[in-house]
Amino acid sequence: MTTVPQPRPEDGNSLKPGCIPAVEVKDLSLVFQTADAPVHALSHVDLTIEKGEFVSFIGPSGCGKTTLLRVIADLQQATGGTIEVNGTSPQAARLDRAYGYVFQSPALFPWRTVERNITLPLEIMGLTKTEQKARAKRVLELVNLSGFARKFPWQLSGGMQQRVSIARALSFDPNLLLMDEPFGALDEIIRDHLNEQLLDLWRRTEKTLVFVTHSIPEAVFLSTKIVVMSPRPGRIIDIIESSLPRDRTLDIRETPEFAEIAHRVREGLKAGHSYDDH
Ligand SMILES: Nc1ncnc2c1ncn2[C@@H]1O[C@H](COP(=O)(O)OP(=O)(O)OP(=O)(O)O)[C@@H](O)[C@H]1O
Numbered sequence: 414m415t416t417v418p419q420p421r422p423e424d425g426n427s428l429k430p431g432c433i434p435a436v437e438v439k440d441l442s443l444v445f446q447t448a449d450a451p452v453h454a455l456s457h458v459d460l461t462i463e464k465g466e467f468v469s470f471i472g473p474s475g476c477g478k479t480t481l482l483r484v485i486a487d488l489q490q491a492t493g494g495t496i497e498v499n500g501t502s503p504q505a506a507r508l509d510r511a512y513g514y515v516f517q518s519p520a521l522f523p524w525r526t527v528e529r530n531i532t533l534p535l536e537i538m539g540l541t542k543t544e545q546k547a548r549a550k551r552v553l554e555l556v557n558l559s560g561f562a563r564k565f566p567w568q569l570s571g572g573m574q575q576r577v578s579i580a581r582a583l584s585f586d587p588n589l590l591l592m593d594e595p596f597g598a599l600d601e602i603i604r605d606h607l608n609e610q611l612l613d614l615w616r617r618t619e620k621t622l623v624f625v626t627h628s629i630p631e632a633v634f635l636s637t638k639i640v641v642m643s644p645r646p647g648r649i650i651d652i653i654e655s656s657l658p659r660d661r662t663l664d665i666r667e668t669p670e671f672a673e674i675a676h677r678v679r680e681g682l683k684a685g686h687s688y689d690d691h
């Protein structure tokens with residue numbers, strides 16, 4: 414049996430002096446009670462995400478990436494361990510609107526214009542019409558969609574729709590953005606472009622980003638920290654602190670440093686699979 418490498422706390426999971434945690438997960442487990450048998454979705458997960466980091470979760474289908482994101486978002490409750498979001502409970506963070514959540518599909522309302530999709534959370538919050546419009550304008554600029562406010566979602570391409578859903582998640586200016594495979598359904602050329610835009614948005618807004626992906630190049634290109642997860646029950650195999658500069662363009666994918674990090678992710682995923690076989 415292959416030994417599963419343990420996360421190296423000194424490497425990726427420790428809080429640097431002076432850094433503030435956006436998310437702190439300790440010994441977290443989650444068991445779904447189903448009709449036939451309990452499903453162990455997450456097991457003994459320890460993870461610290463610092464404010465301003467770009468963290469990706471990568472792992473095979475069914476390993477618990479979405480579940481972990483949903484626990485952070487208070488859409489799912491852990492059955493063991495503890496979790497803090499912005500120094501408080503996930504529930505308090507949710508009520509505080511501390512995070513925006515972007516789903517795999519854009520989930521826009523076809524009968525609402527782009528602007529009115531973006532202002533929906535702001536309507537619910539009771540902001541004035543003037544403030545709603547000003548915020549929609551600002552976030553549409555952030556995702557490079559100025560001029561599309563009056564279009565309907567079905568008049569936009571898939572990539573543009575996904576940018577609208579990112580704009581909607583940003584509309585109430587959360588510190589934390591949780592994204593579940595937002596570009597998974599898009600072709601590689603569009604994905605590359607959106608990855609560059611997302612990185613640019615992250616640098617300009619200084620938000621904390623937690624991003625789920627199946628793609629090794631996407632994880633390595635985007636992240637300051639990569640969390641490699643094993644098949645069910647989802648556990649953390651490796652936490653990789655990226656040595657790449659925060660300021661990066663797609664060309665960085667040709668560098669030996671990039672290849673080295675991608676190699677380590679691949680090794681972690683392989684180790685996870687051999688764990689699954691035994
Ligand atoms: N509500 C639920 N009830 C029972 N089991 C669930 C529930 N939600 C998720 N699971 C199970 O928990 C495990 C983890 O699911 P999760 O959706 O987090 O995986 P994932 O890593 O996001 O996979 P993918 O890459 O395919 O999106 C899976 O085995 C799934 O079947």
Ligand SMILES: [Mg+2]
Pocket residue numbers: 478479480593
């Ligand atoms: Mg998922």
